[in-house]
Structure formats: structure tokens, C-alpha cells
Amino acid sequence: MRTIGIMNRVLKELFRDKRTLALMFLAPILIMLLMSVIFNTNSSTDVSIGTISVSHKLNQQMADIKHVTVKTYDTKSAAKKALKNEKIDAIVKKNGSNYSLTYANTDSTKTATVKLAFKNALTATSINQLKSALTKSTKATVKLQAQLQAIQKQQAAATASAKAGSAATAAQQATSTKATSTTMATKSTSQKTPKITNHYVYGDKDTGYFAKMLPILMGFFVFFFVFLISGMALLKERTTGTLDRLLATPVKRSSIVFGYMLSYGVLAVIQTILIVLVTVWLLGIEVVGNMASVIVINLILALVALAFGILLSTFANSEFQMMQFIPLVIVPQVFFSGIIPLDSMAAWVKDISYIIPIKYAGDAVTDIIMRGTSIWHLGFDIGILLIFLVVLTVLNIVGLKRYRKV
Amino acid sequence: MSQAIIDLQHLAKKFGNQTVLKDINLTVNPGEIVGLIGPSGAGKSTVIKVTLGMEVTSGGSAKVFGTVMPNRQLLGRIGYMAQTDALYDTLTGRENLKFYGLMKGIAKADMTREVDYVAKVVDLTADLNKRVSGYSGGMMRRLSLAIALLGKPDLLILDEPTVGIDPALRRQIWAELGRIRDEGRSILITTHVMDEAELCGRVALLLDGKVMAFDAPAALEQQYQVKTIEDVFLKAEGVE
Ligand SMILES: Nc1ncnc2c1ncn2[C@@H]1O[C@H](COP(=O)(O)OP(=O)(O)OP(=O)(O)O)[C@@H](O)[C@H]1O
Numbered sequence: 001m002r003t004i005g006i007m008n009r010v011l012k013e014l015f016r017d018k019r020t021l022a023l024m025f026l027a028p029i030l031i032m033l034l035m036s037v038i039f040n041t042n043s044s045t046d047v048s049i050g051t052i053s054v055s056h057k058l059n060q061q062m063a064d065i066k067h068v069t070v071k072t073y074d075t076k077s078a079a080k081k082a083l084k085n086e087k088i089d090a091i092v093k094k095n096g097s098n099y100s101l102t103y104a105n106t107d108s109t110k111t112a113t114v115k116l117a118f119k120n121a122l123t124a125t126s127i128n129q130l131k132s133a134l135t136k137s138t139k140a141t142v143k144l145q146a147q148l149q150a151i152q153k154q155q156a157a158a159t160a161s162a163k164a165g166s167a168a169t170a171a172q173q174a175t176s177t178k179a180t181s182t183t184m185a186t187k188s189t190s191q192k193t194p195k196i197t198n199h200y201v202y203g204d205k206d207t208g209y210f211a212k213m214l215p216i217l218m219g220f221f222v223f224f225f226v227f228l229i230s231g232m233a234l235l236k237e238r239t240t241g242t243l244d245r246l247l248a249t250p251v252k253r254s255s256i257v258f259g260y261m262l263s264y265g266v267l268a269v270i271q272t273i274l275i276v277l278v279t280v281w282l283l284g285i286e287v288v289g290n291m292a293s294v295i296v297i298n299l300i301l302a303l304v305a306l307a308f309g310i311l312l313s314t315f316a317n318s319e320f321q322m323m324q325f326i327p328l329v330i331v332p333q334v335f336f337s338g339i340i341p342l343d344s345m346a347a348w349v350k351d352i353s354y355i356i357p358i359k360y361a362g363d364a365v366t367d368i369i370m371r372g373t374s375i376w377h378l379g380f381d382i383g384i385l386l387i388f389l390v391v392l393t394v395l396n397i398v399g400l401k402r403y404r405k406v
Numbered sequence: 407m408s409q410a411i412i413d414l415q416h417l418a419k420k421f422g423n424q425t426v427l428k429d430i431n432l433t434v435n436p437g438e439i440v441g442l443i444g445p446s447g448a449g450k451s452t453v454i455k456v457t458l459g460m461e462v463t464s465g466g467s468a469k470v471f472g473t474v475m476p477n478r479q480l481l482g483r484i485g486y487m488a489q490t491d492a493l494y495d496t497l498t499g500r501e502n503l504k505f506y507g508l509m510k511g512i513a514k515a516d517m518t519r520e521v522d523y524v525a526k527v528v529d530l531t532a533d534l535n536k537r538v539s540g541y542s543g544g545m546m547r548r549l550s551l552a553i554a555l556l557g558k559p560d561l562l563i564l565d566e567p568t569v570g571i572d573p574a575l576r577r578q579i580w581a582e583l584g585r586i587r588d589e590g591r592s593i594l595i596t597t598h599v600m601d602e603a604e605l606c607g608r609v610a611l612l613l614d615g616k617v618m619a620f621d622a623p624a625a626l627e628q629q630y631q632v633k634t635i636e637d638v639f640l641k642a643e644g645v646e
Pocket residue numbers: 421426444445446447448449450451452453489
């Protein structure tokens with residue numbers, strides 16, 4: 001009963017603070033729109049590809065593709081230098097029948113464009129080769145038939161002459177040899193699928209993409225705003241004395257914490273729904289999995305953020321001191337949340353990410369949005385988040401003892 | 407003799423190295439107004455906080471309604487008004503009253519009646535639907551007092567309740583405090599206004615972490631051979 005009362009009061013206060021509300025709901029939308037514009041408009045970007053010992057035909061095919069220019073290099077070092085100086089965005093090198101591709105990968109859209117262009121060009125080239133091989137072999141067959149007819153004629157005309165007979169056999173042998181080699185050529189052309197190996201100067205194949213960042217971004221917004229606003233709210237309760245006065249009534253300490261949780265839970269649900277709707281309708285990003293699951297995960301994350309905010313607010317004596325937690329608490333979370341790939345980092349750096357709540361929410365939401373994983377299969381991530389939540393909540397309830405001893 | 411509502415025995419309180427209260431002995435009987443006076447920083451608010459169980463004692467015992475504090479359930483029978491206003495200023499006066507009423511455990515059915523009654527006592531009925539952010543300092547103080555009065559508590563603990571309140575309203579509030587006393591309820595009040603101290607049943611003078619004197623105003627004046635409580639205060643403090 002008292003818990004509900006506290007929830008109602010906190011919500012009332014929140015919904016009367018129009019500016020904070022606007023910040024919570026409009027800022028994420030604005031930032032996401034901006035990001036989608038920045039990350040997606042350069043999908044028609046111009047790329048230039050440096051090639052080494054690649055066939056003239058393939059070069060031609062690639063250059064014919066829109067937004068693609070091709071530069072040929074004689075040596076690998078020359079091409080690498082150009083890549084480093086940002087003259088080209090990728091190198092295509094032919095090793096025997098295989099290709100090795102190196103991407104600068106500082107811009108993931110460029111990498112994607114190069115990949116697509118090369119694949120298309122390669123397919124087109126091999127189709128052309130097939131075609132020409134086919135025509136060649138057809139021609140050879142026609143020639144063979146003509147030769148055979150000529151031989152038969154010769155044989156009919158000069159059966160008596162033994163000399164002429166031996167000459168015909170020699171000719172026949174030569175022709176048949178030729179035919180065999182043609183067949184072999186046709187065969188080898190159709191079977192040859194060149195192996196392509198990809199190299200990245202920066203990052204890996206998963207780098208970037210707004211779609212990849214989105215699930216983490218969503219969690220970040222929820223965490224950031226709930227952490228900051230709830231922390232500030234509790235700080236205000238403490239400094240204005242309302243917390244003392246509240247604790248001078250028979251209210252349980254846990255009721256205060258749960259009341260805050262309920263109200264900020266409501267807020268987080270609204271915020272998540274809004275963000276999901278914006279991403280799906282405005283930004284056109286596909287959500288493969290269940291949207292309700294996305295909301296559930298973000299709700300749990302919001303509660304973790306709330307508990308975190310309340311806990312840290314006890315270490316702050318002013319709103320400005322609360323702001324000082326942003327570089328200490330929020331920014332590192334962004335680094336380790338998975339927005340930046342951690343695979344290439346040192347093991348101990350990777351270990352830090354295990355204590356970052358946003359990482360677990362980000363992983364879970366990524367699975368839901370991109371792979372359509374059911375929430376029931378995300379027990380690990382949810383479990384860890386719940387452990388965070390329980391531990392922080394207990395700490396908060398016990399921590400309120402500072403202000404009332406029972 | 408009936409049991410004392412507040413019973414502080416040899417109470418001591420330290421904040422780190424600073425000893426604020428050394429030896430406090432204080433009782434508040436049913437149907438009595440006890441005034442707590444003393445210079446700023448003497449520890450009046452600290453006495454109140456220990457009595458409420460918001461701070462633990464460093465020594466001695468604090469009993470309220472015969473039970474050792476801190477005790478959460480007992481807080482429902484105490485009306486507390488802090489020295490700071492402690493109001494939610496985005497909410498209206500009525501919303502503040504209702505919220506604290508709910509926290510105190512006032513039944514829904516009685517809420518409207520209770521809120522209207524305490525608002526009348528502090529003369530805020532007309533401004534009840536205004537947001538607190540638009541209140542004057544005195545209005546906030548009155549709302550804070552109204553919150554303490556909610557639910558007819560058996561014990562009122564008021565920390566400087568009449569600061570910033572005009573004389574007419576102050577008289578009205580003291581009339582209400584007198585009525586509360588006559589109902590057999592008890593009040594512990596701190597004040598820097600010595601005329602108010604004269605209106606208390608007994609006055610405790612807090613100095614150097616001790617209760618220097620604790621008696622009815624008239625008896626104190628006799629003891630110090632002065633005419634007013636103000637002179638008692640000044641004489642005790644050593645200011646001539
Ligand atoms: N939480 C605290 N931590 C440390 N010291 C404190 C704390 N609360 C009070 N004090 C100290 O205890 C002393 C008494 O403070 P208290 O608020 O009880 O004084 P007071 O008699 O109510 O004064 P005033 O008349 O100005 O309200 C002061 O010196 C104050 O600095």
C-alpha cells in the first residue's frame with residue numbers, strides 16, 4: 001500500500017517535470033535519428049579498389065559498377081601504401097586462382113560496398129569465361145565433325161593406296177587429341193571457384209553498422225537516463241529533508257526502494273516502447289524477435305540502473321557531484337558494452353566487461369533483435385542482470401539504515 | 407503516576423570525535439507541553455533525532471511510549487516536524503498532505519476529513535490546491551506543521567515550528583497546541599522564541615550537552631531570580 005503510494009508520488013513528480021521528461025523521451029529519439037542519418041546515408045558512398053595482378057577483365061567488371069573506381073598496382077607494398085594514405089579503400093590481390101582482399105574497414109559501409117562489388121564482378125567474369133569456353137568448345141566440335149567427314153571422304157577416295165591410309169590415321173589422331181584438350185579446358189573453367197580470403201586493417205567483419213549498435217544503444221539510453229534521474233531524485237529527497245521525514249513515518253525502508261523501482265520501471269517501459277517504435281517505424285530496422293522480450297530486458301536493465309543510481313546518490317552531496325559519476329560509471333560502460341569489439345583486446349580488458357550490466361542487456365537484446373532468439377534461451381544474460389539487481393537492491397535497503405536505524 | 411511518554415535517561419551522542427550530548431535527562435508526561443531551549447548548535451535537533459530513532463544513542467537510553475527507540479511501528483503514533491520544511495514542491499499542498507498521511511497509515515476513508523481539518527488549523531484551506539513551489543516561506547512552514555498534525559498523533563515533536571509565521575497565526579497555532587494538550591496528548595517543542603517557552607508546561611534548558619535546568623517556567627524564573635524565561639536563558643548562558 002505504502003509502496004504504491006510512493007510510486008504514485010514519484011510518478012506525479014516526474015510527469016510534472018516536463019523538461020526532464022522531454023529529455024528522457026525526445027533525446028534518445030533525436031540521437032538515434034542523427035546516428036541513423038550519419039551511419040546510413042553513406043551507403044551509396046564512392047569506393048576505390050586497388051588491384052594487384054588481377055585479370056584485365058575482372059578490373060573492367062569492377063570499374064563498371066557504379067560508385068567503384070579501380071586502380072591497378074604492380075607491387076603489394078605500393079598498394080598497401082595507398083591503403084594507408086586512404087587513397088584506396090581496399091586491395092584485391094590474386095594469388096594463383098585465389099583472391100586475397102584487404103579492407104581499411106574504417107568505414108563499414110565502404111567495406112560492405114567493396115565486398116559486394118568484388119563478388120558481383122567475379123561472378124560476372126566467370127560467367128563470361130564460361131560463355132567463351134562454351135563457344136570455343138562448340139566451335140571445336142563443329143571443326144571436329146568437319147574433319148571427320150573429310151577423313152571419311154579421303155578414306156573412300158583412296159582405299160587402295162596404303163600410303164594415303166597411314167596419313168589419314170595420323171591426322172585423325174591429331175584431331176582427337178585436340179578435342180580432348182578442349183574438353184579439359186571447359187571442365188576446369190566451370191569447376192574453378194576461387195577462394196576469397198578477407199583481411200581487415202581495423203576491426204573485423206562485425207565492426208560498425210547502426211543495426212549492430214542499436215540494441216546496445218537502446219540499453220545505454222535506458223541505463224543512462226534512469227541512473228541519472230533516479231539518482232538525482234533520491235539525492236533531492238535527502239537534501240531537502242523529505243527522506244528524513246518519510247523515514248519518521250512507519251514506512252518500511254524496503255517500501256521506499258520498491259516504490260522507486262515501480263515508478264522508474266513504468267518510466268523505463270514507456271521509454272523502451274518509444275525507442276523500439278522509433279527504430280522500427282522511423283529508422284526501418286528489422287526486429288526479428290519478440291518486441292515484448294526487448295521491453296522485458298530493458299525493464300530489468302532499468303531497474304539495475306535505478307538501484308545503481310540510488311546507491312551512488314548516497315555518495316554525492318550535490319547534483320553536480322552526481323554528474324561526476326557519469327565519466328566514472330556511464331562512460332566505461334559504453335566502452336565495454338560491446339559497441340567496440342572486444343575480441344581483439346587483451347584478456348584482462350575483456351574480463352572487465354563481465355561486470356558491465358549494459359553488456360548483458362546488449363547481448364540479450366542483440367540476440368532478440370538480430371537472431372530472433374526467444375527470451376527463454378537468454379537465461380544467462382537475464383540471470384546475471386537479476387543478480388546485479390538483487391545485490392544492489394539489498395544494498396540500498398540496508399544502506400537506508402544510515403538515515404533511520406530500523 | 408502515569409507512564410512518561412518520552413523518557414530520556416543519561417542520553418549521550420557523539421558525531422565522530424565531537425560530543426554533542428553528554429548527559430540528557432528529560433521526560434514528557436501525557437498532556438504536557440515540554441519546551442526545549444538552548445543556544446544554536448546546543449543539540450536540540452539531535453535530541454529529537456535520537457528520540458525518533460533516526461540516530462542511535464552513544465550511551466544512555468531513549469524510551470518513547472515505554473519502548474526503547476528505535477522502533478518503526480511507534481513512529482505511526484508520533485507527529486514529527488523537522489527544522490527544514492521537507493516538502494515535495496512539485497506537488498500541491500493537498501497532495502503533500504495526502505502522501506504523508508498515507509505513509510503515516512491514515513485510512514483512506516478518514517483522509518479527506520483529516521486533510522481538511524489540519525489545513526484549517528494552519529489556515530491553508532484556500533491554498534491547498536496550489537503547488538508548494540508557489541508557496542511563501544511561512545506557508546511552507548505551516549504546511550509542514552499541518553503534516554505533523556495529521557492523524558491525531560499521541561505525541562508531537564516539533565522542531566522550531568513557528569519560524570516565519572506571523573503573530574496572529576502563531577497565536578492560533580498555540581491555541582491548537584493547547585487544545586491538543588488538553589486532550590491528553592503530549593508535545594515536545596524546540597524554540598528560540600522565549601514568549602513561547604512561557605507557554606510550555608515545563609522548559610528544559612540545554613547547554614554544554616546537558617540539561618542545565620528543567621522545570622515549569624515560573625519555577626525557573628524563581629530559581630534564577632529573574633522575571634522572564636529570556637532572562638533565565640541569558641543568565642544561564644552567562645550573558646549579562
Ligand atoms: N549528522 C551530523 N553529523 C555530524 N555532526 C552533527 C550532525 N548533526 C548535528 N551535528 C552537530 O551537532 C551539534 C548540534 O546540532 P543540532 O542540530 O542538534 O543543534 P540545534 O540545537 O538544533 O541548533 P539550532 O538551534 O541552530 O537548530 C552541532 O555542532 C552540529 O554540527
